[in-house]
Amino acid sequence: xxxxxxxxxxxxxxxxxxxxxxxxxxxxxxxxxxxxxxxxxxxxxxxxxxxxxxxxxxxxxxxxxxxxxxxxxxxxxxxxxxxxxxxxxxxxxxxxxxxxxxxxxxxxxxxxxxxxxxxxxxxxxxxxxxxxxxxxxxxxxxxxxxxxxxxxxxxxxxxxxxxxxxxxxxxxxxxxxxxxxxxxxxxxxxxxxxxxxxxxxxxxxxxxxxxxxxxxxxxxxxxxxxxxxxxxxxxxxxxxxxxxxxxxxxxxxxxxxxxxxxxxxxxxxxxxxxxxxxxxxxxxxxxxxxxxxxxxxxxxxxxxxxxxxxxxxxxxxxxxxxxxxxxxxxxxxxxxxxxxxxxxxxxxxxxxxxxxxxxxxxxxxxxxxxxxxxxxxxxxxxxxxxxxxxxxxxxxxxxxxxxxxxxxxxxxxxxxxxxxxxxxxxxxxxxxxxxxxxxxxxxxxxxxxxxxxxxxxxxxxxxxxxxxxxxxxxxxxxxxxxxxxxxxxxxxxxxxxxxxxxxxxxxxxxxxxxxxxxxxxxxxxxxxxxxxxxxxxxxxxxxxxxxxxxxxxxxxxxxxxxxxxxxxxxxxxxxxxxxxxxxxxxxxxxxxxxxxxxxxxxxxxxxxxxxxxxxxxxxxxxxxxxxxxxxxxxxxxxxxx
Amino acid sequence: xxxxxxxxxxxxxxxxxxxxxxxxxxxxxxxxxxxxxxxxxxxxxxxxxxxxxxxxxxxxxxxxxxxxxxxxxxxxxxxxxxxxxxxxxxxxxxxxxxxxxxxxxxxxxxxxxxxxxxxxxxxxxxxxxxxxxxxxxxxxxxxxxxxxxxxxxxxxxxxxxxxxxxxxxxxxxxxxxxxxxxxxxxxxxxxxxxxxxxxxxxxxxxxxxxxxxxxxxxxxxxxxxxxxxxxxxxxxxxxxxxxxxxxxxxxxxxxxxxx
Ligand code: HEM
Ligand code: SF4
Numbered sequence: 072x073x074x075x076x077x078x079x080x081x082x083x084x085x086x087x088x089x090x091x092x093x094x095x096x097x098x099x100x101x102x103x104x105x106x107x108x109x110x111x112x113x114x115x116x117x118x119x120x121x122x123x124x125x126x127x128x129x130x131x132x133x134x135x136x137x138x139x140x141x142x143x144x145x146x147x148x149x150x151x152x153x154x155x156x157x158x159x160x161x162x163x164x165x166x167x168x169x170x171x172x173x174x175x176x177x178x179x180x181x182x183x184x185x186x187x188x189x190x191x192x193x194x195x196x197x198x199x200x201x202x203x204x205x206x207x208x209x210x211x212x213x214x215x216x217x218x219x220x221x222x223x224x225x226x227x228x229x230x231x232x233x234x235x236x237x238x239x240x241x242x243x244x245x246x247x248x249x250x251x252x253x254x255x256x257x258x259x260x261x262x263x264x265x266x267x268x269x270x271x272x273x274x275x276x277x278x279x280x281x282x283x284x285x286x287x288x289x290x291x292x293x294x295x296x297x298x299x300x301x302x303x304x305x306x307x308x309x310x311x312x313x314x315x316x317x318x319x320x321x322x323x324x325x326x327x328x329x330x331x332x333x334x335x336x337x338x339x340x341x342x343x344x345x346x347x348x349x350x351x352x353x354x355x356x357x358x359x360x361x362x363x364x365x366x367x368x369x370x371x372x373x374x375x376x377x378x379x380x381x382x383x384x385x386x387x388x389x390x391x392x393x394x395x396x397x398x399x400x401x402x403x404x405x406x407x408x409x410x411x412x413x414x415x416x417x418x419x420x421x422x423x424x425x426x427x428x429x430x431x432x433x434x435x436x437x438x439x440x441x442x443x444x445x446x447x448x449x450x451x452x453x454x455x456x457x458x459x460x461x462x463x464x465x466x467x468x469x470x471x472x473x474x475x476x477x478x479x480x481x482x483x484x485x486x487x488x489x490x491x492x493x494x495x496x497x498x499x500x501x502x503x504x505x506x507x508x509x510x511x512x513x514x515x516x517x518x519x520x521x522x523x524x525x526x527x528x529x530x531x532x533x534x535x536x537x538x539x540x541x542x543x544x545x546x547x548x549x550x551x552x553x554x555x556x557x558x559x560x561x562x563x564x565x566x567x568x569x570x571x572x573x574x575x576x577x578x579x580x581x582x583x584x585x586x587x588x589x590x591x592x593x594x595x596x597x598x599x600x601x602x603x604x605x606x607x608x609x610x611x612x613x614x615x616x617x618x619x620x621x622x623x624x625x626x627x628x629x630x631x632x633x634x635x636x637x638x639x640x641x642x643x644x645x646x647x648x649x650x651x652x653x654x655x656x657x658x659x660x661x662x663x664x665x666x667x668x669x670x671x672x673x674x675x676x677x678x679x680x681x682x683x684x685x686x687x688x689x690x691x692x693x694x695x696x697x698x699x700x701x702x703x704x705x706x707x708x709x710x711x712x
Numbered sequence: 713x714x715x716x717x718x719x720x721x722x723x724x725x726x727x728x729x730x731x732x733x734x735x736x737x738x739x740x741x742x743x744x745x746x747x748x749x750x751x752x753x754x755x756x757x758x759x760x761x762x763x764x765x766x767x768x769x770x771x772x773x774x775x776x777x778x779x780x781x782x783x784x785x786x787x788x789x790x791x792x793x794x795x796x797x798x799x800x801x802x803x804x805x806x807x808x809x810x811x812x813x814x815x816x817x818x819x820x821x822x823x824x825x826x827x828x829x830x831x832x833x834x835x836x837x838x839x840x841x842x843x844x845x846x847x848x849x850x851x852x853x854x855x856x857x858x859x860x861x862x863x864x865x866x867x868x869x870x871x872x873x874x875x876x877x878x879x880x881x882x883x884x885x886x887x888x889x890x891x892x893x894x895x896x897x898x899x900x901x902x903x904x905x906x907x908x909x910x911x912x913x914x915x916x917x918x919x920x921x922x923x924x925x926x927x928x929x930x931x932x933x934x935x936x937x938x939x940x941x942x943x944x945x946x947x948x949x950x951x952x953x954x955x956x957x958x959x960x961x962x963x964x965x966x967x968x969x970x971x
Contacts, residue, residue, distance in 0.1 A: 175964040206886040209868045211971040223969055224868055226881065228906035232899070469971035537969040548968040697965040705963045 134280060136188065137238035141245050145169055146231035153228075168251060168289075170244025171230050174223070175540050176707045181230055182538055183222045185237060186247040186254035188279035189261075189272050189299070190218035190491040190498075194477035197489070199240045201473035207233050212473060214466040216531060216584060217296070218256050218491040219247055223538045245283065251295065252288045252365075255279035256311070258301040259490035259498040263451040263458050266302035268319045269328055274357065275299040281358060281411070288365060292372030292380045295365065296337070299330075307493060309345045309619035310336045310587055312382045313364055320351045329353040334364055334398070335386035336619075338581035343383040344619045348395055356402065358411045363401035367394075426485060426503050434508045437515055439522060444507060446563050447524035451500065456485065457507060459499040461514065462524035465532040465550040466495025475517035483510045494531045494572075496524060523554075523563025527571040527654070530554040531584060535577025535594065536695070540707035544594030544605045544630055546577035548696040556634050567644075571654045572614075573637070575607070587613040589655055590637060591622045596704055597629055599683040605630040605695040605702045611640075611670070612662035614655070623662045623670055628681050631692050636677050643668070643676060715935040716813040716894060717784045719824065722747075725782065732776050734785040736793040737816070745826045747786065747812075747819060751776070751833070755793035758800050759922050762945075765840040767800035772838030778806045780836075786812035786819070791893025792884060795927035799943060805841030811931060813892050846930075848916040848942040850954060860914040861907065863933075865925035866948070869970060872961040876918065876951055879959075880907040884925040887932040894928075900936050909933070914940040921949035 148165055151157035163173065172182040187196075200220055204212045207229050208222040215221055225233065234244060247254055257275035261267065278297060282288050288295070300306025300316045308314025308331075315330035332352040336345025352360050364382070371389075373380040386394045449458040461476070468476070476497065480489050485501030492498045502510055514520035523529055532550020536542040553573055562568060576583030577594040585591030592607035606629045610622030628636050641654070647668055648657050660666040661673065686693055693701050717725075725731030726749050733750040735742050742752040751774045758767050768778065776783060783806065787793035791811060798809045812819075820826065853876065856862060862879035864871050871881040886903060889895045895903075909915060915933055919925035923945045933941040944950075952958070 177961065202890060206883065209872075209966065209969060210883075210885075211969065213969060224872060224966055226906065229903070232902055232906070463971065467969055467971035472971060534969065536963075536965045538964065538966065545965045545968060548965060551968070695965075697968045 135241050136186075136280075136283065137234075137241050137243040138245075138284070139235065139238050141169065141243065142231050142234040142238060145171070145234060149228060149231065164249070166227075166230075168246065168249035170247040171227070172221075172248050173540055173708070175536070175538050175542070176705070179227060180223075181225050181227045182534075183225050183230060183233060183244055184215070184247040185220045185222070185242050185244045186279075187218050187220060187242070187491050188255055189257035189275040190259055191272070191276070191488055192220075192491055192497075193240070193488050194480045196240045196242055197473050197477040197480070199236065199242070201470045201477070203233055203236055204473065205470040211467050211469045213534065214463065214468060214491055214495050214497065216466075216493060216495055216582075217254055218493075219254050220491070221534075223534070243283075246288075248294070250291055250293050252282040252291075253294055253296050255282075255297045255299070256307070256493070257299040257490075258306040259492040260305050260449065260458060260500075261299065261301040263449075263453060263456070263500050264301040264305055265450070265452040266304065267452075268302075268317050271299040271301060271315065271317050271330075274315070274330075274354070278358070278361065282361075287362070287369070291365060291369050292374050293377065295368070295382065297361070303617040305616070307587075307615050308333050308336075310338055310342075310584070310615060311345065312337055313361060314345055315352075315357070318351050320353075322353070327353055330357060332357075332360055335383045335391075335394070337381050337383045338584055338586050339381070340378065340579060341383065341387075342581060342586040342621050343386075344621065346386075346391055346395075348398055356406075359402050359405050359409075360398070362405050362409070362411070363398050366405065367397055367401050426506075435512065436508055437512050439515075439520070440508060440511050442564060443511055443520055443522045446522045446526050446528075447520075448502075448507070449525065453501070455504050456500070457502050457504055459502050459507075459510065459514075460492065460524035460529075461497040461499065461519050462494075462521045462529045463496060463519075464554060465530070465547050468497075472517055472519055476519060479510070479513050479517065479519075483513070494529055496529065521558065523558055525569070526557075526563040527568040527573060527589065528554055528557035528563040530557070530573040530575065531588075532575040533577055533583035535575075535583075536697075539577060539582075541580060542577035542594060543596060543704060543706065544577050544607065545695045545697045546575045546583060546592070546594050549592065549607070549630060549633065550575045550583070552696060553634060553637065556638075562641075567648070567653045568641070569653065571658075585610060585613075586621045587615045587619060588622060589614065589658060590640070592628075592633060595627065596702065597627060597683065599685075602683075602686050602693055603702050603704070604683060604693045607633055609633070609636065611673070612658045614659075620659075620662075625670065626674055626677055626681060628677070629683060629692060630695055632681050636680050639677060639680060640673070643673065715810060715931050717782070717810045718813045719819070719822070722784050722812060723824070725784070730781055732781055732783045734771075734774075734776070734783055734794075734797060735816075736785055736787040736797040741788060743828070745828060747816070748825055748827050748829070749831050750786075751831060753785075753797055755787070755796050755922075755924060758797060759924075764800075764804055764842045765838075766804075767797070768804035768806070768838040768840045771801060771804075771806070772836050773833075775834040775836050776806075777836045778804070778839065778841070779808075781808065783809045784812050785809065786814070786816055789815045789817055790884065790888055790928070791815060792924040792928045794893070795931050796922065796924040799846070799923070799927040799930060803843050803846050805839070805843060811893055813894070815893060818891055846942060848944040850944070850946065850950060850956070852942070853916055853918070853944050853951070854956065856916060860916060861909050863907075863909075863915055863917045863926070863929055864948075865917055865919040865929045869967060870920070872964075872966050874948075874958045874960050876948065877957055877959040879918075880909075882907065882929060884919070884928050887928055894932050894935055897936050900932055904933070904936065904938070909938065911937040912940070913938055914942075916942050916944050918944040918947045918951075921947050923947060 152162040170184045174180040213221040261272045262270035296311045298311035298314045300308040314333040329351045332348045333345035484499045490498040530550040530553045532547045535546030537547045571589035573590045574584045574588035575592045576585045585593045591610040597606040609625045609628045613622030735746045735750040736755045785794040864879040865884045917926035917929040
């Protein structure tokens with residue numbers, strides 16, 4: 072049975088029954104295998120009736136993310152829109168809600184954002200993306216920074232056919248964009264991270280199941296992002312609308328699972344680091360607290376001005392204490408009036424870690440192997456196993472690479488599945504240490520063995536001018552150029568640069584998360600007399616993790632000078648660093664005013680590099696990467712008006 | 713006669729010697745193993761000469777005549793090479809031509825038989841009766857009015873960068889599935905309908921230069937019953953050479969999204 076949505080009217084809900092329901096949230100625990108990860112019963116009981124999202128609440132049903140009715144509906148709406156019987160504005164809102172994003176300066180094409188809840192993606196799903204990217208898109212797919220896979224430059228009319236095909240492998244694009252709960256993100260090292268206290272993945276998946284197609288979240292004031300971290304340092308809990316970090320607490324002599332619960336973070340105009348609602352939200356209270364936040368936001372959020380209505384604006388307007396108290400009060404009310412039950416698939420380790428056997432004749436250690444192990448893999452908490460980070464270029468992966476990767480995962484990952492990472496990458500876990508040499512050779516053949524995946528070289532870049540209406544610069548290519556230069560110069564090997572990051576957005580909106588990077592860049596323009604050139608505002612000292620911080624503005628750097636300026640900053644750092652410093656710690660002190668060198672000094676030092684040459688001396692300066700047309704600003708309409 | 717021949721039909725045809733099997737891959741690939749009884753008529757040998765008679769002459773030299781048994785053509789992966797060989801033969805007056813529904817790679821995956829033998833060849837004479845209704849000239853494309861739909865079979869990025877004004881994009885890979893050179897009729901009909909193409913439509917297909925990609929599109933359209941389809945054989949390279957106008961998706965650097 073699929074998740075046919077049945078509404079049972081129970082005119083006389085007996086007290087006894089509702090007691091059972093409101094007895095608190097139950098996380099039903101299952102130990103599951105890859106094949107049977109399927110359970111779903113979610114139900115919320117309202118007073119007098121309850122909505123049941125499976126045929127019978129107590130009967131286990133197979134949960135599917137995808138629902139072909141969404142597909143049929145999409146097909147129908149496209150037809151009506153083209154026939155002029157569905158208002159264009161309503162259509163845009165509808166298609167975005169269903170993951171069909173607008174594409175730069177055209178209504179003929181769509182970007183399709185497919186959510187991968189908690190980032191767990193199967194080889195079969197990767198193969199499907201491989202096929203679809205070639206059939207309907209540009210021969211490659213884009214892996215985003217929030218565990219989505221995007222197909223770009225898709226013919227709008229083809230979207231339903233793609234969705235139908237995706238539904239066959241249980242993927243949906245529903246609620247991956249728009250005014251709803253976007254993909255629920257989980258740290259890709261959840262379950263293998265040596266610092267975590269438990270694996271939050273099942274909670275992330277359950278949260279995702281709970282809110283998908285939930286009437287409560289179909290039209291909230293604006294987008295809403297939820298992130299689960301594995302530990303304090305790997306993840307992005309403090310830059311999401313709601314972020315959760317696992318904690319264990321002894322309550323009445325019993326060890327309880329729960330989370331540090333953060334709210335009100337978010338990047339973009341008025342970027343904001345989230346604040347803590349509670350230092351321990353018991354697992355039983357997680358869904359209730361989330362419901363409370365969403366209800367408050369839904370009720371009080373600003374529905375008039377789209378530019379100022381993310382949750383953080385409501386927090387600002389109310390003041391933190393008032394907001395926090397309101398959430399806690401709301402939660403009490405929610406607990407009394409509603410019962411939510413969410414099944415969890417709890418598995419701390421894959422049911423059986425398969426160590427795939429292969430006949431390996433003499434293994435040849437290909438050049439670059441040890442550098443790759445050092446800069447692109449990570450030792451898991453499970454002895455003998457490693458996690459391998461496959462870094463791409465700004466998240467782009469070809470059709471061929473997708474299918475190669477699917478084969479490689481089946482052969483090498485003990486859990487036979489992969490995770491999407493948080494920096495536009497793919498993460499293979501449970502790789503046995505003895506298989507690394509052979510895995511490296513395989514990845515090399517597929518051109519997927521880039522070094523520096525865990526270093527500053529792995530630059531993040533939003534799609535920018537390649538697809539986005541609002542882009543002011545070709546941030547996507549900028550990120551690729553930076554990464555190429557770093558790898559070419561072997562900067563991924565420089566241990567002083569580990570722990571630092573570079574992130575690029577094509578405009579102030581921060582899809583590329585530039586505000587939380589050691590070196591962050593967002594697109595804009597500069598002017599020399601009558602001539603315009605592409606430029607980036609450079610920020611330094613931003614970071615994610617336990618002490619998430621927003622970057623400080625350094626300078627407006629012409630696009631074609633970004634790389635020289637970054638390299639110059641590295642030189643200055645090398646000259647002035649102290650024992651035990653790395654770039655991150657040094658820049659942090661500079662920004663905190665705890666160094667002799669100040670941000671203003673750095674500004675002075677980069678100034679000579681950024682003054683514009685005349686157009687005659689250097690015409691290239693006046694064009695952006697990836698084009699030879701002199702720079703001009705061309706933008707289209709934003710996401711939803 | 714249908715556009716596609718399935719593997720069972722081909723195997724029984726091979727068994728009772730009622731078909732000619734043609735391998736459109738290169739001579740080297742052919743030598744490394746092929747479907748039993750297959751003759752090698754590589755697409756490159758045909759493309760080398762644009763003359764309409766070339767295909768017939770080459771086929772004749774392999775003992776395949778234009779009024780003989782069914783000719784079933786296959787290639788290595790996508791069906792594009794096979795499609796162009798089929799198209800050139802049909803264009804030269806061969807009546808009885810079809811595409812094997814799967815590629816040689818699929819054939820091997822299914823564990824079907826192959827060998828290395830080159831069959832004895834009985835040279836036959838050939839005659840050429842060209843079929844002009846299959847071709848569109850540059851004039852036809854230029855004068856095409858709104859009732860004729862131009863299908864660009866190249867990859868989406870090529871299309872975005874530059875295409876014949878008014879053309880619609882159907883990358884050739886959209887026509888096949890992992891197991892078949894042409895997808896199911898329902899899926900293809902959908903794909904075409906999404907671009908306003910129905911069985912009554914007049915369609916001209918083109919690609920970059922060789923005609924391979926657009927020949928597959930030609931047969932995909934025939935397969936679902938779009939009879940009014942023609943192939944602009946000289947394709948986009950010719951269009952550019954003749955300095956005809958083009959359309960470009962502007963102010964977007966989509967090329968930088970490619971991996
Ligand atoms: C008014 C319009 C837009 C605003 C304000 C906006 C803002 C943002 C912000 C703040 C993030 C979050 C970064 C993070 O925390 O991870 C984000 C993510 C993202 N946005 Fe946008 N964006 C807009 C339009 C677009 C457009 C037009 C595109 C592309 C076609 C786009 C693509 C992305 C992508 C790829 C991500 C990464 C997140 C994910 O994987 O879901 N955005 N956006
Ligand atoms: S940061 Fe700006 S340019 Fe980049 S994807 Fe977001 S809205 Fe577009």
